[in-house]
Amino acid sequence: MDGITMAGRDNHDLKLLGTWPSPFVIRVRLALSLKGLSYEYIEQDISNKSDLLLVSNPIHKKVPVLIHAGKPICESQIIVHYIDEAFPVAGAALLPSDPFDRAAARFWVAYIDDILATKFRAMGEAKEEKEKGEAAAEVFAAIEKLEEGMKACSKGKAFFGGDGAGCVDVALGGFLGWIKAAEVLAGVTFLDGARTPLLAAWADRFSALDAAKEAIPTVEKFCEFHLARQAAAAAGFPPEHSPNAFSSCAIAASLLGAVSGVSPYVIRAQMALAVKGLAHDYFPEDLTQKSQLPLDSNPVHKSVPVLIHNGKPVCDSLVIVEYIHDAFPGAGIPLLPSDPYDRAVARFWAAFIDAKVFPPCLVILEEGVKTDQEGKAAKVEETLAALQLMEGAFGHCSKGNKPFFGGDAVGYLDVGVTDIAGVTPPLLDAARTPELVASAARFRADKTVGSLVPGVDKVEKYVNTVLYPKWKAAGAAINPSAPKQL
Structure with missing residues (x-):
């Protein structure tokens, strides 16, 4: 995870650990930008959390985390308050100076997190049309209530914070990209000028700020992330393996x-x-x-x-x-190893499968419609030798003790093999190639790819009804002793 230095007035030894789609990370980036502070941004992989993140936030193990002079600060609103207090002369103040106004601002920040965000999340998770309609109605009600908060906090000025953006603007601004994406995905205008004119005008003004342009990703990026995440959920990925970067x-x-x-x-x-x-x-x-x-x-x-x-x-x-x-580097699980040598080895064995395993298997089947059993026997021996080499390759690629060629998860070479046991029986057996047999069983049981492996009956039907007639028409009578499985 390489850090990206974000420009600011001075170097204050600030590091921000985050994931780009998180509205809570975005609000911290907004606060840092509004204060004019430079910092190093370090993108995190939530499916493979870094040691730095785990050490910096051992309680929740989540982003965002701001590290200032080696000391971590966690939770987005705590971070925003810290930025305002630790750098009082940098940029404009994020919290009001008046105690009552400060309390009111904190109230509406909590409302955004606890009510508005929760309603949007429920709408996104709704399945049935009736459920979606009810959830959307609750979102509109929450936004209308926030319109009242805008009126009270802004006192007729451009932002919740008055003349300039403050902590409530930052809190809502963190969700602004997602709200606009939800409008595109749902075909509904949530910040409607007729229904909530103050918030609609605020959204335009806030989006025009340099800080917002720098910190908030594009609507297209949010939409594509959401669709990729939906696809991951449909494929059975746990939340931690859903895409966490722009695909x-x-x-x-x-x-x-x-x-x-x-x-x-x-x-x-x-x-x-x-x-x-x-x-x-x-x-x-x-x-x-x-x-x-x-x-x-x-x-x-x-x-x-x-x-x-x-x-x-x-x-x-x-x-x-x-x-x-x-x-799609941020979607799902990487297919290719990160190490260049391991990547080259995986490519070598994938090419080997296509050249030395699949072709002789096809020839063995084709020989079944001919009378040349000697040719068939030669291809059987060729395939057995190739499978023996693949057995050794599994030990190398899986590092000796992992379940797949790709290690802990299905990878490029596993996908390349497809399901070697479904292509080569009875040539593949536990006595001769135990690792390949065990790996094939795990592969078929994998919830992501196992359902894509065709059953033996389906393969057999295709061989008997499509391939054999095709080969027979090409020149030979079917041999009754031809293999019944592919």
């Missing part, structure tokens, strides 16, 4: 696949999207009667899978998997 284009993705549902190359692309928790449209193609879309999208090979992202096609399954990893 460059978390929407407008389509995958062209195969109607058979058994292509290992299509399945690996589906699995990569699932691991990253990315929503996408899926278009299964009948490869015997291809539509114009795969022909136009993949004019070189005219095959699937093809990932179409923002109108641009990406072809070849392993290329697609790497693209998904690169294009």
Whole structure:
């Protein structure tokens, strides 16, 4: 996690630990900017919390955390108050000087956190239309009440804090990007000039501040984060594995696949999207009667899978998997190792699978419709030798004691393998390759990718009804002793 130095008047040895979508982190960034203070911003991965975060906030283990001269301060409003008190001559005061006005400001900050934010969260989590409507009504009621707070605190001036933005402006400003994103996603104007004219005008004025432009991400960024998070939840990710950074284009993705549902190359692309928790449209193609879309999208090979992202096609399954990893760095779990050497090793073995494991398996099946059992036996031996090498690769890539090629979680090479046990039985057995057999079982049980592994019956049906007739038509009578499984 590299730090980014944010410009300010002086270097006060300030570090801020945060995650960019958090409204509580944004409010601290707003406060620092309004006070004109320079600081180092260190983005945190909430699914893999840094030692610095755990040491700095051992109670809640959450962001934001402001570290000033080596001393941590936690909780966003406590941090805002600290900034105002520790740097009294920097910028404008964030809290009113009058004790009653200060108490009123604290009241409305608590209202924003405890009431308004809670109502918005409930609306976002609502499933049924009736539930959504009721939740939206409660949001509007909470906003109308906050309009009264704006009138009382501003005393007819531009901001809650009067002539300049204060702590209430900072508190609400932290949520402003999310409120605007909710308007886009829900198709509803929450800060409506007719219903709440003071807040609507405030939102425009606050958004125009340099501090707001610097601290608040774009509405598009919030929308894409929300959609990626929804997709992650739908894929079964726990909250800590939901995306915690901007996924460059978390929407407008389509995958062209195969109607058979058994292509290992299509399945690996589906699995990569699932691991990253990315929503996408899926278009299964009948490869015997291809539509114009795969022909136009993949004019070189005219095959699937093809990932179409923002109108641009990406072809070849392993290329697609790497693209998904690169294009959506903050979504889900990384697919490729961070270490360059480990990454190179993973790519080597993925290429090995495509060159030395899948092709001979296909030949073994094809030999089943011919009478050349000698050719079949040679390919069986070739496959067994390749699987033996993959057994050794698992020990290396998994670091010897982890459940997957990717370590603790499904990664690039696991997706590349797809489900080797589903492709190679009875060649794969616990006596010969125990690690591969155990890994394949864990892979099928994984809640993110396991459901994408086709059942043996489905594979068998495809082989018997599609592949065998195709090969028979190409030249040979089906051998009754042909293998019954793929």
